[in-house]
Amino acid sequence: MIEAKGLKKTYTISKKAGFLRKEKQKVKAVDGIDLTISEGEIVGLLGLNGAGKTTTIKMLCTLLNPTAGTISVDGLDAVCDAMAVKGLVNMIAGGERMLYWRLTGAENLRYFGKLYGLHGLELEEKISSLLSQVGLSEVSDTPVELYSKGMKQRLQIARGLINDPRYLFLDEPTLGLDVPVAKQLRETVKNLAKEQQKGILLTSHYLEEVEELCDRVYIIEKGKIVLHDTPQKITETVVNEFHVSVETRTLSALEQSKLAKGLPSCKIQFLPSSDGTILEIKAPFDPTSIIIAICVEQKISIQKLELKRPRLEDAILALAKEKSA
Numbered sequence: 001m002i003e004a005k006g007l008k009k010t011y012t013i014s015k016k017a018g019f020l021r022k023e024k025q026k027v028k029a030v031d032g033i034d035l036t037i038s039e040g041e042i043v044g045l046l047g048l049n050g051a052g053k054t055t056t057i058k059m060l061c062t063l064l065n066p067t068a069g070t071i072s073v074d075g076l077d078a079v080c081d082a083m084a085v086k087g088l089v090n091m092i093a094g095g096e097r098m099l100y101w102r103l104t105g106a107e108n109l110r111y112f113g114k115l116y117g118l119h120g121l122e123l124e125e126k127i128s129s130l131l132s133q134v135g136l137s138e139v140s141d142t143p144v145e146l147y148s149k150g151m152k153q154r155l156q157i158a159r160g161l162i163n164d165p166r167y168l169f170l171d172e173p174t175l176g177l178d179v180p181v182a183k184q185l186r187e188t189v190k191n192l193a194k195e196q197q198k199g200i201l202l203t204s205h206y207l208e209e210v211e212e213l214c215d216r217v218y219i220i221e222k223g224k225i226v227l228h229d230t231p232q233k234i235t236e237t238v239v240n241e242f243h244v245s246v247e248t249r250t251l252s253a254l255e256q257s258k259l260a261k262g263l264p265s266c267k268i269q270f271l272p273s274s275d276g277t278i279l280e281i282k283a284p285f286d287p288t289s290i291i292i293a294i295c296v297e298q299k300i301s302i303q304k305l306e307l308k309r310p311r312l313e314d315a316i317l318a319l320a321k322e323k324s325a
């Protein structure tokens with residue numbers, strides 16, 4: 001398990017303070033974060049630009065030392081035992097960073113494998129197994145500059161797995177990818193966690209992706225965790241509103257009042273349609289079973305019922321609105 005406690009990172013930057021004069025300024029990028037990632041689990045780290053996600057990831061994978069706090073990776077300290085921890089973790093960035101474009105796919109993996117102390121037959125076997133795992137065997141000897149975006153991203157995954165890490169940090173892994181390529185990549189990520197038991201920390205601006213993949217989500221703001229729960233619980237806590245649309249035959253005033261009485265905490269609108277009535281309901285819970293029960297009791301046939309659950313995106317928008325109000 002990875003366990004971070006009281007994690008802080010302060011950068012010192014120089015700012016112009018008049019002609020020829022510079023002033024040192026401190027930026028608190030991460031300000032006391034506690035988080036855990038277990039093997040086999042996909043954990044999301046969400047926040048607006050500049051919230052501190054990349055800084056957190058860099059500390060977790062030993063690329064940056066924290067200003068304060070501790071990180072334990074399977075009992076090893078990420079600062080004191082950094083070399084051992086490097087063997088247990090790896091990072092996969094989205095976009096086209098961290099690859100050498102003039103080198104072929106196999107040469108890239110050979111270079112990164114050597115950095116992890118792999119060599120000889122063991123390294124060559126690893127390279128060919130990873131290239132086959134990500135479907136790049138046929139282009140192993142093609143320079144990366146000739147790869148498509150999707151192929152480069154698959155090579156990034158192979159690069160991130162070269163040291164067979166127990167924990168993977170994925171920073172915007174589907175950035176700029178076409179829908180089918182991104183979908184395939186999400187399947188790979190699920191497989192890494194659920195079949196290969198790797199612990200994964202994921203940052204993504206695609207909230208549907210986070211909702212689909214993550215078991216738990218941390219929401220970070222100005223370097224602090226402001227919410228931590230499953231995507232579903234976060235959504236229910238923050239948005240707390242279900243939209244239901246129901247189409248029925250034309251309802252009498254009595255039937256309308258029965259429905260309104262049965263759903264006292266909901267906002268209901270009865271709208272006439274060409275062949276009946278449309279009910280638009282906003283409820284602080286999922287009201288479908290109550291609506292169905294009343295309709296059965298009143299012998300009202302339902303032509304169509306549509307439930308719009310709140311999504312993680314609605315929750316993040318609501319949180320952002322709350323903060324700016």
Ligand SMILES: Nc1ncnc2c1ncn2[C@@H]1O[C@H](COP(=O)(O)OP(=O)(O)OP(=O)(O)O)[C@@H](O)[C@H]1O
Binds near residue numbers: 028053
């Ligand atoms: N090397 C650095 N030197 C000085 N300040 C930095 C440095 N890296 C990041 N920062 C500042 O630290 C804060 C957090 O940045 P960080 O990149 O961790 O956020 P982020 O959540 O990853 O943002 P984004 O979603 O835009 O990538 C920001 O205010 C940023 O300007």
